Amino acid sequence: MRDVLPEESGLWRHVEGVVKDVISSYGYEEIRLPVVEFTDLFQRSVGEATDIVEKEMYSFRDRGDESLSLRPEGTAGCVRACEEHGLLYNQTQRLWYAGPMFRYERPQKGRYRQFEQIGVEAFGFLGPDVDAEHILMTAEMWQRLGVMDGLTLELNSLGSPETREQFRDALVAYLRTREDELDDRSRERLDRNPLRILDSKDKRTQGVLDQAPIMLDFLDEESAEHFEKLKHLLASQGMRFVVNPRIVRGLDYYTRTVFEWTTLQLGAQGAICGGGRYDSLVEQLGGRPTPAAGFAIGMDRLVLLVEMMQQGPAIAPIDAYFIVSEEALIERAFEWSGRLRQAFPALKLRMHCGGGRFRNQMRKADQSGAKVALILGEDEARDDRVSVKPLRGQGDQLTLDYEALRQYMEDVISEGNGA
Numbered sequence: 001m002r003d004v005l006p007e008e009s010g011l012w013r014h015v016e017g018v019v020k021d022v023i024s025s026y027g028y029e030e031i032r033l034p035v036v037e038f039t040d041l042f043q044r045s046v047g048e049a050t051d052i053v054e055k056e057m058y059s060f061r062d063r064g065d066e067s068l069s070l071r072p073e074g075t076a077g078c079v080r081a082c083e084e085h086g087l088l089y090n091q092t093q094r095l096w097y098a099g100p101m102f103r104y105e106r107p108q109k110g111r112y113r114q115f116e117q118i119g120v121e122a123f124g125f126l127g128p129d130v131d132a133e134h135i136l137m138t139a140e141m142w143q144r145l146g147v148m149d150g151l152t153l154e155l156n157s158l159g160s161p162e163t164r165e166q167f168r169d170a171l172v173a174y175l176r177t178r179e180d181e182l183d184d185r186s187r188e189r190l191d192r193n194p195l196r197i198l199d200s201k202d203k204r205t206q207g208v209l210d211q212a213p214i215m216l217d218f219l220d221e222e223s224a225e226h227f228e229k230l231k232h233l234l235a236s237q238g239m240r241f242v243v244n245p246r247i248v249r250g251l252d253y254y255t256r257t258v259f260e261w262t263t264l265q266l267g268a269q270g271a272i273c274g275g276g277r278y279d280s281l282v283e284q285l286g287g288r289p290t291p292a293a294g295f296a297i298g299m300d301r302l303v304l305l306v307e308m309m310q311q312g313p314a315i316a317p318i319d320a321y322f323i324v325s326e327e328a329l330i331e332r333a334f335e336w337s338g339r340l341r342q343a344f345p346a347l348k349l350r351m352h353c354g355g356g357r358f359r360n361q362m363r364k365a366d367q368s369g370a371k372v373a374l375i376l377g378e379d380e381a382r383d384d385r386v387s388v389k390p391l392r393g394q395g396d397q398l399t400l401d402y403e404a405l406r407q408y409m410e411d412v413i414s415e416g417n418g419a
């Protein structure tokens, strides 16, 4: 688990802001969910035989002897909340959530034990239009963040639970004939979770998989039609994609459409967003059959990508640093700074606290990264004015009354301010 320090948090806010703006622009509403759920919820949704439930969950007993887990993903909790509050009763829902997820994994660049996701879920939509909407929505985010060039959309269809079962049997039958060529991990998975073998990064296993049966050949008629329509919709909007029959996703609950946005720039941690359809999950968790689709963005990886592609905006940590030459003037300084903050809700104005010599205060102002220093000395106070001194680039020090300062600050704030 890691800390996000002040030097990175501005970029985080920028990326989160863009993602949330795009989601809102599609008419989705926020749902805020707890970080802890009953362990049983994840066993029933994510699936007993998945890596997540088998070995990645942070589970513990609380004082009432209930088994609880830190959420490893957001969809299960979202479905649980919708059921609990009757949100799926005779209505559709388009929701999003943001927050930390927890998985006990081997930490490395782009893979952490606590990581942030922003997730989107739509309930009650059976057709491929909503799948397309989700993909277009994510593409819009990458465009606005300037990282589209680094990303590829990979698509697959898992069909229905029945056809998936048939495919699984065919896959296992084939892999049994070449069992000795598989890596250890894949051999283990042959009994427990054979679909995950398709994910293997092992070269030799991949060679074996090249001749394995392909999921898309097993699709039922309706799933095949759904997939064709989706591809057609995406193409009609100029979206480029590759069909990758090896995409299975790590969770048990997916049906039909699955997709991932991947990049080559983050090593093995190449997936920055994954999603798809999970038409049987609501029923599996005790609700009425409700079609559903969604996706989750790995925000840590997205921020890394924006940083690596140098698409972050220049963000000044603060706009102005307020200096007071005499301790007795601090009350006046609070009045001035209060008025300015009220006039400019986005203004980042830091007050020098703790007094000290003027020269030292000036040095602090310089180090703060502020664009200007505001100075209140005896002369200024007598005339009911404040001096403003540019700290970056040229410009003279000016002594201004409130109205003139307000106008001056308007320019300071708008000038190259990304956050």
Ligand code: ATP
Binding pocket: 073, 103, 105, 110, 111, 112, 113, 114, 115, 116, 117, 249, 250, 268, 269, 270, 271, 272, 273, 274, 275, 296, 297, 298, 299, 300, 301
């Ligand atoms: P991976 O194959 O990289 O383990 P995943 O399939 O387990 O990813 P999902 O469960 O689909 O991931 O979660 C959606 C997104 O969340 C991923 O595409 C990824 O960007 C991000 N993510 C998943 N696990 C982690 C992690 N441990 N640290 C950081 N981001 C993660």
Ligand code: MG
Binding pocket: 250
């Ligand atoms: Mg994983």
